[in-house]
Amino acid sequence: MDEIPGSLGTTASFSLRLGQTIFSSASLLFMSLGVQFYSYTAFCYLVTIMGLVIPWSFTLALVDGYSVLAKCPLRQPGILLIIVIGDWVLSVLTLAAACSTASVVDLLLHANGAYCPPKFCNRYQISAAMAFLSWFLSSASCLFNIWLLPSL
């Protein structure tokens, strides 16, 4: 079978997973080091989702690293299907969290009252941007694996 770059068990996939872990951790840290995040539903949602994405991406990064080092890629359709579904669900949830956060931050910035001290608002914006990057890498992983799936 030809190797698809970015699919499970390749170096590209390992980089994608590592990027997801880094960006989602950054998003979580920027959000939760601010003090007021629990007063907005969207921010709590982002923290929850990032708490799901980090272990998922980290585990798959370990699996990819192992396959690359041991040179024996994991090619079982059942496992790949689970990974594709998990990736797809998590990427949808990440996108939803990123968009919600971004729109709430935008509303807080442009609302009449000064709800949002600039220090916090910058953090929220960076957190939303990191979540978008994490979503981008996660959906790339998902697409590469979907592409591989019918050929198994």
Next chain:
Amino acid sequence: MDEIPGSLGTTASFSLRLGQTIFSSASLLFMSLGVQFYSYTAFCYLVTIMGLVIPWSFTLALVDGYSVLAKCPLRQPGILLIIVIGDWVLSVLTLAAACSTASVVDLLLHANGAYCPPKFCNRYQISAAMAFLSWFLSSASCLFNIWLLPSL
């Protein structure tokens, strides 16, 4: 080639496209019949995206209807690839718009001041729900077509 239900040129695909057109039109109408939608970025974004989704889904519904009636499905990889990419981009944008709208409505409802008269807020909520349904059908179309793509 075996027929995949939901892929381009089947009755299921026609139903999906019709559903997308109906839900996105409903979302657009509920949002734009309210008066204040242009004062929030997220709502303007929803209206813009729905204005893109409606013609796309309607055109593809016509194509599907034609293929079903004429019994000659369109099976060219290039065209299918364009449709898959378009579907994917639009479903991502629809999800983003739906989440932004939902989170802004949630914030408006629970913010201290009474920003949002109940009559408008209900409309916004229905509009966000319709956008979510439209996203769901759109991503279903996209997945079915992605599934068909490697077999062409």
